[in-house]
Amino acid sequence: MGMDAMNHRKTRNRTWITAGVLAFCLLAIPPQDARGQQVRADIMAHLEALPVLHREQMADFGLTLADYIEEWDWLEEDLPEPVHVGIEAILAFMGSAVKTQYGSRLTVYSGTDLKYLDRWWFFEYEREDYLQHDDQQFNALTWLIDYYVHIMIGHALDKYTEFGGQSHFQRANAIALDGRFSREFQRGWDERLDLIDGILAEDYKPYRLVRNRYYRGLAAQKDNKLVEARTLCREAVDLMAEIHEKNPRDKWLSEFLNAHYLQLADVFSAESPTEVPDAESSREAYDMLIKIDPTHRSTYEEHAEQVGS
Missing domain, CATH: 1.20.1050 (Glutathione S-transferase Yfyf (Class Pi); Chain A, domain 2)
Known part of the structure; x- marks a missing residue:
């Protein structure tokens, strides 16, 4: 059974703050009652390298990604606070075929001690696209987001329970394995598989235990x-x-x-x-x-x- 059958969307209010004239879009979500919210997303999408037309087309991209992340039930566990996922993306226009293609250098972070740099994010996107959670049909945009959200959830669960994030790390591993076989967007998935294999490795367990005991x-x-x-x-x-x-x-x-x-x-x-x-x-x-x-x-x-x- 896919994630679509097991999860449902939630709704909540957000504040979108735009800094600069078409330079970049920044989503800043202020502290508020987060009952039921599992993941809190802070998205910064830099648009200044895009042609003017595509800056306009991508003006809502940060808000769209935040909606995709925050309105989904990612985990069954109840946590004392939402998992924080920060994403900073520097977007570049790669061309237009059937749909517009973008490339991005990506930084994903959570707290002060978790940060990952991803240099090879390529995806198709149009402003009217509706992002859906689908673990069966590969999507270069949403699968990469899913991959990193599961990693950050895994790290968060490790803080509360010894190796509590294992199932989410395994989910990220499955995404990376399948992503390697995508026909048009293979680049970067070998590196992502290496990353999650390293997190799941026996040699990494002491690091996970350090964070568990410390937090x-x-x-x-x-x-x-x-x-x-x-x-x-x-x-x-x-x-x-x-x-x-x-x-x-x-x-x-x-x-x-x-x-x-x-x-x-x-x-x-x-x-x-x-x-x-x-x-x-x-x-x-x-x-x-x-x-x-x-x-x-x-x-x-x-x-x-x-x-x-």
Whole structure:
């Protein structure tokens, strides 16, 4: 059974802000009641490289993509907040045959530690097109969006449950496998298959576990469960130490710490009226962080001095 038979569309209000005269279209969705909303999309489509006629034709493209993403039931799980998916696309006109063809360099991101660059997005599109969710009939535009949305949902579910995003990563893998066999829009799908194969690989599991322990630790800290928060974040630090031992120049680890070192530093020194951190355990965590992340040594040392003082 295809996704069409299992899902239904939702409706909600949006604000569309246009910046510049036909330079680009930017969809900015303000915070609001998101009950039932599963994915929140921020779309920026740069149109300045297009011929004037096609800029006009693509003026609503960002809004159309946001509707496609936000009005769909992507998952059965209930999450405490919507999954954020940001997409920035630089569009180029590739010609017109039966339909107008576009190419795009694409950046897809979520939060501060997830970002993917896609250089080979080619698709056909006309302004009157109605984008449908169809997992049987290949569509170069919608399948690429589906691919990245499932990846970002997978990462989000991993934050709450150990390997909770597996089914969405597998769905992205199936899309990439089928996308390779499209006749006119094959380019880029080999790279997308490599990306999702890497996420599903055994070697990537420690990274997924780091994010799981870290984000669960932050959630516990927010609920003022400081012992649980430090325990979970210490598990994340131990996992990062193992990654660092195998490869001191690990790119993922460096990017993750650059994004989250302040929160990690804070969790091991946080206090409440009824609970203070164990000085020895916290200092040990800071020593490990200094070893694996010397770039932020001064921050860790400052927080370590606060423990037990």
